[in-house]
Amino acid sequence: MPELLRNTMVLPTFLKVYRFYLDGFKRMTVGRTLWKIIFIKLLVMFAVLKLFFFPNFLQTNFSTDEQRADHVIQQLTGSEQNK
């Protein structure tokens, strides 16, 4: 299929999908409030909670999987030699 023809088919499809979402968002009533709640919630969850309160303990404190495994085994066995 010639490239020009392919582009003219893909572009209207893309535009159709874009307009579908755009119109949908524009026509929202209660949805506007809900989206605001979703954004605030995600912001609190990822920008505050995840960042300041929920670091991944093993990812933050150890740099390799071998170190992480050793730490967990040390926790499980209480064996200081394995550190």
Next chain:
Amino acid sequence: MGEIDLATVNWARAQFILTAMYHWLFVPITLGLSFLCAFFESMYVRTGKEEWKHLTKFWMTLFGINFAIGVATGIILEFEFGTNWSNYSWMVGDIFGAPLAIEGIFAFFLEATFFAVMFFGWERTSKGFHLFSTWMVAIGSNLSALWILVANGWMQYPVGMAFNPENARFEMQNFWEVLFSPVAIAKFTHTTSSSFVVGALFVITISSYYLLKGRHVDMAKKSIIVASVFGLLSSLFAAFTGDESAYANAYTQPMKLAAYEGLFTGSKGADLVALGLLTSGKKVGDGQDPFAFEVSIPRGLSLMAKRDVNAFVPGIEDLVYGNEAEGIMSVAEKMEKGKAAIADLAAMKQAGKAGDEPAKTAALERFLVNQDYLGFGYLDTPEESVPPVATTYYSFHTMVYLGTFFILLTLLYLYYSYKDTLEDKKWLLMLGVSSFFLALFASEMGWVVAEVGRQPWAIQDMLPVKMASTNIGAGHVQASFAIFFVLFTTLLIAEIKIMLRQIKIGPEGV
């Protein structure tokens, strides 16, 4: 073992309970109401009548509100795994990776495509494609739940895996065994069917309120008929899947079964306590009668647990102290084997670090002999293997009573709808208004039975909760607990306010 800070473990536990129970307020409504929306819209497409369309749009709006407020509340549980439960998340990463990744992909595609068509596409897509999208949202939401429940089912019955002592990880050996384990199947079918009941009673509650107020009567009656049929069939199916869960528990988690049945001493032809009050202060092995009062169904428990009225069902004391005649090993013996496994795991690691291969191989061989009892090695006393019996027992019985009540309630709604006298039955409508809250409560009780009943284990027999946690200090967890409490309570208030406003406006407002 290293020092275990029980304050941290308990705060991490409390935080998980808080987030899981809040999350679970939103999920069953989504699972149940999505199918009801699909039924309502199917009626619209079949009949072509506009009132079904209005009705569908109204319930779809309430579905959307619940979905939007509840969406991503489950992600917080994943945050907690990485921070508070790092040992656990490291050990199960290989098992949970596949189901949770599939769940994420499912949720993304579902929400980005069919969900948008469902809400934005009423005037812009064909009736058939819109209906297809609504069904896809319902099926997709429930399949999304499947993967989470498969992961949870694996914790209750760890199959299809092998523990790798080199890196302390449970590694998946057979995906299909994990997916189709009897516990995962029972968990999925029971959880989704009971969520359908919650969804159906959500519709019945709001519709009953409208009938009591004399508003939107036609819509309310139509909604009630569909929701009652769905609620009745789902309640019956939930009873059936609940029975299957108990049957699975008898073989995979006999301690949980004994706890929720209040069975301290096992017997052949064991009775099923239909109604009973546990003796206050009853302890394992103290010789006291477990029940201050009881009404039992003769041999009912043996029939339920083993499908044989004469079969032996082990009680809590048989499982703790052992029962040679029935081939049950005592917890004390399992603890010895578990401690040996831990010592061999330590010896293996030490030999590995020292480069002593023969010693490492010998330690590994010894470890493999006892590895199935690994978790028992962390218990301080045999009695620690017993879950909180009263909490498990009362939660289970409350759930069963409410489940039975919902069967009766939906039958009555159908009967009076058929007679066309439902509007006159104010007492029934009042009961109906309360039914959704009772259903949510029953659903939460089901979660308590599943999770409290399997204590002390994070992974059944392999890892107790106290060894699964991260030693990060109670203060840190307390702070995030408070933030969660405020965040979730705010979200819940927001949901209730928006939902009530929409219910007050009624179907004209959508």
